[in-house]
Amino acid sequence: MEKNYMKLEFLSKSSNESFARVVVAAFASQLDPTLEELSDIKTAVSEAVTNAIIHGYEYREGIVIVESRIIDDEIIVIVEDMGMGIADVEKAREPFYTSKPDLERSGMGFTVMETFMDGLEIESIRGQGTKVKMKKKFNSLKDKE
Amino acid sequence: MYLSVEKHKNNLLVQLKGELDHHNTEMVRQKIDKQYFEHRIKNIILDLRGLTFMDSSGIGLVMGRYKNILENGGKIVMVNDNEYVEKILKVSGLLKIINVYPTIEKAMENI
Numbered sequence: 051m052e053k054n055y056m057k058l059e060f061l062s063k064s065s066n067e068s069f070a071r072v073v074v075a076a077f078a079s080q081l082d083p084t085l086e087e088l089s090d091i092k093t094a095v096s097e098a099v100t101n102a103i104i105h106g107y108e109y110r111e112g113i114v115i116v117e118s119r120i121i122d123d124e125i126i127v128i129v130e131d132m133g134m135g136i137a138d139v140e141k142a143r144e145p146f147y148t149s150k151p152d153l154e155r156s157g158m159g160f161t162v163m164e165t166f167m168d169g170l171e172i173e174s175i176r177g178q179g180t181k182v183k184m185k186k187k188f189n190s191l192k193d194k195e
Numbered sequence: 196m197y198l199s200v201e202k203h204k205n206n207l208l209v210q211l212k213g214e215l216d217h218h219n220t221e222m223v224r225q226k227i228d229k230q231y232f233e234h235r236i237k238n239i240i241l242d243l244r245g246l247t248f249m250d251s252s253g254i255g256l257v258m259g260r261y262k263n264i265l266e267n268g269g270k271i272v273m274v275n276d277n278e279y280v281e282k283i284l285k286v287s288g289l290l291k292i293i294n295v296y297p298t299i300e301k302a303m304e305n306i
Binding site: 064068071086089096100103104145153155156158161165166 | 249
């Protein structure tokens with residue numbers, strides 16, 4: 051079984067959104083993903099990190115933690131904040147639902163993560179933070195065998 | 196992110212290049228809205244062909260402009276030939292309400 055692990059911590063600044071998605075994409079590249087798979091993972095990471103900055107910390111300064119694990123041909127990405135937590139996780143997962151309509155948020159963040167990845171779990175505790183766990187299986191390695 | 200906003204008769208041609216995420220949507224929104232309302236333009240043509248990345252923040256940006264334009268009695272169309280951008284447009288349901296054309300010329304003809 052092939053295993054690898056990495057952890058990244060950064061300030062909740064919007065300029066770090068691109069930093070985080072590029073790092074995870076670079077880590078995932080050892081699985082030899084297709085361009086589409088790489089684009090999917092970048093998009094999903096961007097959604098989760100943006101949520102941590104806007105909703106978790108509400109633009110205040112905090113630390114966002116991104117962990118990623120590779121097990122065989124699957125990648126697991128965990129995005130965690132120690133912010134305010136989600137009041138109603140089921141509601142937040144609904145397409146087009148946003149707690150911040152005045153900011154022109156589309157309400158599609160979790161829907162995009164669900165569609166672009168193969169699994170999405172959300173753990174959130176009010177006042178303590180949110181942990182989003184996503185996984186994706188890459189098919190490109192198998193194609194070569 | 197490179198942004199070009201130009202007036203073409205009754206249309207505002209907006210061309211985006213690079214990565215469109217939450218970090219730069221606010222700047223893009225302000226620039227588009229300033230030109231749109233100052234020049235009393237009716238329609239917007241949004242050229243997304245140069246984007247190398249777009250997440251749901253971009254969807255929020257397009258939905259916001261769509262609402263403004265509807266209130267103004269105008270139309271918004273998109274220009275795109277990029278499959279990654281198309282994937283997120285499809286997931287968001289935007290393709291059901293806004294037409295996409297492969298070139299600016301085609302978009303101009305159909306607006």
